[in-house]
Amino acid sequence: MKSSIEVHNLTTAYGGAPVLWDIDFQLPTGQIIGIIGPNGSGKTTLLKTIMGLLDPASGFVKVFDQPLDKVREKVAYVPQRESVDWDFPASVYDVVMMGRYRKYNLFKRTKDPDREIVLQSIEKVGLSEFKDRQISRLSGGQQQRVFVARALAQGADLYLMDEPFVGVDAATENSILNLLSEMKNEGKTVVIIHHDLQTVSDYFDYLLLLNTRLIARGTPAEVLTKENLTNAYGGQLTLLSKVVNLIKQNEFPIREKDSDV
């Protein structure tokens, strides 16, 4: 099976303490993939490291078997809604258009196909009637859909979404779910950070269960076992967090330099 994302021996640290620790996995293509785990388990850090927004302390990431920079245009990233100031003076259309601003097209004028793609993306998330509305005057769910539309406008094959279902209304949840099945039919791969365990088996074909380390991966049936969940959520990893604290306090290196890879 071709892999969408390959993560090899990945460690990412904040202020000396590992947030992700020796993570290894390969993700399939053409599936809806969920990343689950308790708060502070490194889910967002994992997406950011995959997107090259954080530098790993060790290890590497490959997307479609290549370094990210070679396939950037095939990857779209949806950050958490709360990560931006929605009072920014821009309309829905303006923000979705940002999904078309690439390194190489700075000097080119916006072309009709770009506008077409932007309008289609807005329509796909059901915001056509709001396309000229100032983004601060949208509900939380609508703002989330603006972010999804911006990613759609990139026309990517792989989508990484950070908690798109948090704090949204039922209409937005349904709209995103419909989009997901549509995208799957088109052969796209979608990776979603999620934290509602109730809906996990309905939404996802494949799961990563994370708590600083990779606890389990596979189909929902394989991952959602009592043992795995206890390992991730049940406080069974206190030993691990004690070690993390020790590293932080003593400013200890996470690994010896020459033992890498």
Place this chain on the structure above:
Amino acid sequence: MNSFIDFISFKDPNVIYVVLGMVFINSSSVLIGTFAYLRKRSLIGDAVAHSLLPGLCLGYILAGEKDITYLFLGAFVTGWLSTYLVDYIVNKTKVKQDAAIGIVLSGFFFFFVVLLTYIQKNAAGNQGGLDHFLFGQAAAINKQEVMLFAIVCIAILLSIMIFYRWLISVSFNMDFAASMGLPVKAIEFLITSLTVLAIATGIQALGVILTAALVITPAAAARFWTHNLRWMLVLAVSISVISGIGGAYVSYIKSGMPTGPWVVLFLSLITLMSFSFSTRKGILASYLKARKNKAKILHENILKAIYQHHEQLEAEGELDYSLMSSEILKIRLFDTTELLKGLRNLKRKGFIREDNKMFSLTAEGKKESRRIVRLHRLWEQYLLKRTTIDTDHVHAGAEVIEHILSPEIERELEIELGIEGIPKEDY
């Protein structure tokens, strides 16, 4: 009046330089300042402005005289260093941005004081004028300086036009811009450099503190008037340029009046007016809205009281009785002045008639009073059905809500509760 005509006809060539200088300096600092504002980094302007000063002194010491190139380069280097230091402190320590700016700003400023004292004690030649960088000397702008200001202004304008897409993408959502493969570090470097450039130019004419104000204030004022970034830029530049020319005018008619402080005074005045009168979220707009809401609540309460009066007499079917204002007060304890005012307004709007101090409802008024009582009771029913609430608490909750329920919600309530007409129960 004559002096005004003299001023706008540029009879005095110096006026041209001062006015043009203001136009260019103010435009430069506002254009780049708007992006600082959007990136929530307005105070960086303050840090940069203060940090330019020791650079000016170093430039002077190196050149041995007031050579504009040396001064400018020195200023650029320390100004740039200060933003780098602020970012470094924020990224590497637990110190937050506001504290980091304070630390860097005061550090550089007192380094300036030390250098200035050194120069005054030791350096030969004409060191006079270095302290002008504190408050500026706008009235002394000459032709060469105007040329320099123009070049800087055009450079900044062009950079913003060329890199506009990158600038907005980075300002709105840096992580996303980086994920698109945009050269985020280079864009930040560009923004920082342009900020330092704009301030380093402005500081000669307007001084440290005033230039910092030019970076922050116009953008904040313009944001009150528009949601569109292009308009915001145009508006901010206009506000700043008008203030600049206003300041130049005052110092022209009253010789001895400093230009810079007057510029900032005008700027602050316009900003204050924006806070107060803006249609978006200005103080006046919210005041008017609150007044309107209060009047609406009063009017609807009066109509409701008249309905309840009829209900007590079991005449709510016709609503035909006339009553005195004192009878309305028996139903609901209005403030008497308020009640009389409300009755006058309702009469003017055609909801009630007055005949010899007796008030009665018009057809329109009957409809409106039924609507309001109905909304109140529908909402009570809804709360009782869908939530757990004691019957003696449900009235108070409905008292306010009845005034804001829209016709769409009324219809939905009707469907949900299956109630037609006005519920009899009143809690």
